[in-house]
Amino acid sequence: MNRILSGALLAATLAFGACTTTAPPTRPAAWAPPEAIVAPSSFAGVHGLAIDGKGRLLAGSVVGNTLWEVDRQSGAARVLVKGPEGQADDIAVGPKGELAWTNYLMGALRMRDSDTAPMRVVAKDLPGLNSLDFDRRNGKLYASQVFLGDALWEIDPAGQKPPRLIKKDMGGFNGFEVGPDGMLYGPLWFKGQVVKIDPANGAMTVIADGFKIPAAANLDGKGSLWVVDARSGELVRVDLASGRKTVAKQLKPSLDNLAIAPEGTIYVSNMADNSVEAFNPATGELRLLTSGKLAVPAGLKIDGNDLWVADIFGFRQVDATTGAVRDIFRMQRDPELEYPFAVGLSATHFALTSWFTGTVQLVDRKTLKTTGMLHGLKAPVDAIPMADGSVIYAEIATGSVTRASGPKFESRQVLASGLGGPVQMILGRDGALYVTEAAGKLTRIPLDASAPLRPVAEGLAMPEGVAQTPWGSFIVAETAARRLVEIDPVGGSRRTVADNLPIGLEPGPGMPPPYVPTGVAVGSDGTIYMTADRNNALYRIRPQR
The missing domain is CATH 2.120.10.30 (TolB, C-terminal domain)
Incomplete structure (x- = not known):
């Protein structure tokens, strides 16, 4: 036996x-x-989204240590930057096509000037480095710490100068975007607000409040700021002039980020479902690109x-x-x-x-x-x-x-x-x-x-x-x-x-x-x-x- x-x-x-x-x-x-x-499904929790100059929809995964490309028609996904360097909580595209992303668990910010250019670390030792974006007028780069820190920084894209502290203890300035006026528009995760921050002096103005957990915000270039609420699962349109909020679409909770394509399509990520959905604000149509159980x-x-x-x-x-x-x-x-x-x-x-x-x-x-x-x-x-x-x-x-x-x-x-x-x-x-x-x-x-x-x-x-x-x-x-x-x-x-x-x-x-x-x-x-x-x-x- x-x-x-x-x-x-x-x-x-x-x-x-x-x-x-x-x-x-x-x-x-x-x-x-x-x-x-x-x-099976793609990603390992999906977070930041961005659309680059080639029209590609990019998606980041922190746990999966990877940066992905998602086909905007079929939903097919493939790894664009492998781990661990590809770990991405948020992604930003610069005025010259540069690609930057935050290594959240590593406390670093990486960049590359093109798909074939080498990657470089332009900021490090910033635990919880979360969201980022470029000022497309001048190439300035900003990034925020959330959860493992609470601060907003200006980052030197060349990596030669130390980060400049803009503001601390904001309440979790999460997925933000730089507007055409050079102001930073984004949510305060822990305060249920959407705000505007002047990067020159850190002056902060509340645009709208009453959210449960606003996770990210993007401008549509038509006078509206679009916000995803992680707890309620709502996709909300905020009128910049009045601060009036309108729920445009009810989605599932655990929303994380969004990106708005040049033609107006809004892409939304959900970390709990490994999903990316495409919303047409003109028709109200919602299309599931990819997801997992x-x-x-x-x-x-x-x-x-x-x-x-x-x-x-x-x-x-x-x-x-x-x-x-x-x-x-x-x-x-x-x-x-x-x-x-x-x-x-x-x-x-x-x-x-x-x-x-x-x-x-x-x-x-x-x-x-x-x-x-x-x-x-x-x-x-x-x-x-x-x-x-x-x-x-x-x-x-x-x-x-x-x-x-x-x-x-x-x-x-x-x-x-x-x-x-x-x-x-x-x-x-x-x-x-x-x-x-x-x-x-x-x-x-x-x-x-x-x-x-x-x-x-x-x-x-x-x-x-x-x-x-x-x-x-x-x-x-x-x-x-x-x-x-x-x-x-x-x-x-x-x-x-x-x-x-x-x-x-x-x-x-x-x-x-x-x-x-x-x-x-x-x-x-x-x-x-x-x-x-x-x-x-x-x-x-x-x-x-």
Whole structure:
């Protein structure tokens, strides 16, 4: 009897007992090829938009570290600038055809004078560098910091002079545009206003207010300023002379940016749907160019026929049979959601974890109300809500796993330390915790301290998602090798389930090596489900017996 099978039988016996009346599924002889139950899509969250001198529609992705070109007729998208240099929160086109974009997570601004010219960094060390635009009269370049900073700068396009501070503490001057008068027109994300700023002295004038979360604004050259509201999903026309607002089109929340073509078409991006839509203000016609059902699928859990997906710009429920996707939360629409990279599951709660914001959010499964928030954690990568009301979380920055309990989760017990980059966790059928480590391990951690930590498998290639099969083995995503493997829980031997998979999205500089974790879940019949961060799909792999 081979080691995987013997180990699986042992684990199954521990889990189900010797007298169970319904036997678990047996270990399959092989696996069917992966099938996409949620189709792939472009981008990895789509943000800034621009139309260049060639008429190309350009779109930026921060998480995907790429700058894309989108065909304005067919919606077909292709990568124009690869990662990590292509990371773009916003894009601007200069008077001579120069292209500039903000590397938001790197705090840098890059430019190139043409498609064939070399890229250059013209500003750096500005965390949260978000929006930018050129003054087309004289080539001056302006950029703002939002979320990781709150400031407006003039940037030297040659990169020879240090940035000039124009104004600080504005309230989040997001997607703005330079008008023909040299003034900067844009929204204040945190104040619900649209304003005009004089770059010479920072003088700011409110044009309109009463927005929920205005994310970006563009001028149409006809006396109107067009604004997208991220929370309400509204595309709003603002009359510059009077400040009067008119909702031109109701779209979905999580809107991020817009661009207006010379003929008047307004293109709008939605980060939660990887979508770009074209709106004709003259006719009111709305046309979908491209979209996806998932934005950046990461952590994954299964309960019955329900797949729960931490989608970074949303939290989604997916029907495991049909692939139908339902929104639970969306960024901006639901203010407590904080870019979830992982999801933990108990009978009563979800735990949504974000290393980017250092948070774990606990949500009641019945009411979908937030029952607890853990803030200030050091790059938490996964969390499991426990039946006793405590929560176990893993921090990659400290290499530890901790149980938080009591009022406001103030009581902390370190269950394991010195781990080589914990990534994803599950509770095993034997009651122990199993954790993947970026350093190449699958590790068993007993919750009752009855035994020391034990490596189940070593030498794995950047293991991330982990799940246990009904017959007791473990399925692990080896993202550096782009494969799924099955691991014997006793001997550690393994076999490949599937390879050449679209997983293992590379991080930009300064990001944690696991970056977007590949989620893995196994159904009660042994079917494997996997998220794919390279193409935003969700795959099913059926056992063959």
